[in-house]
Amino acid sequence: MPSYSMSKRDKTILKKILKYCEEASYAHQYFHEDKAFFYNEKEGHVYRSSVAMDIFQIGELAKSLTPETRRAYPDIPWGGIIKMREIFAHHYGDLNYDNLWDTLVNDIPVLSKLVEKILEGQNGDSQD
Secondary structure: OOOOOOOHHHHHHHHHHHHHHHHHHHHHHHOOOOHHHHHOOOOOHHHHHHHHHHHHHHHHHHHHOOHHHHHHOOOOOHHHHHHHHHHHHHOHHHOOHHHHHHHHHHHHHHHHHHHHHHHHHHOOOOOO
16 A cells, blocks of 8 residues: 555545445345345345445545545545446436445455555554
């Protein structure tokens, strides 16, 4: 991770992103990581909605990060995260379950680890 001293505001945003990553992971565990249940049109609605709201919030928060912070951490696909939020906000009825599942299973754990590393690296900064 680069040596970059971010604002207190951006640190707070990253902490919130991490919280929503944890909440999405918790929902996934709560529903026993059951892919068939997730895809079930009727019963899986609560599972999908819970996860989708967490991912939506992550995108909303990513939009709020300063461009400097987003540029400082190019390993995180900020543009894709923000684009996913736009899909959830404006085209939720067309949401692709495969994309949502893939984001939950593959992207959220990676994002969580990367954000944790960023925050760990920022702990010693005095710009708070």
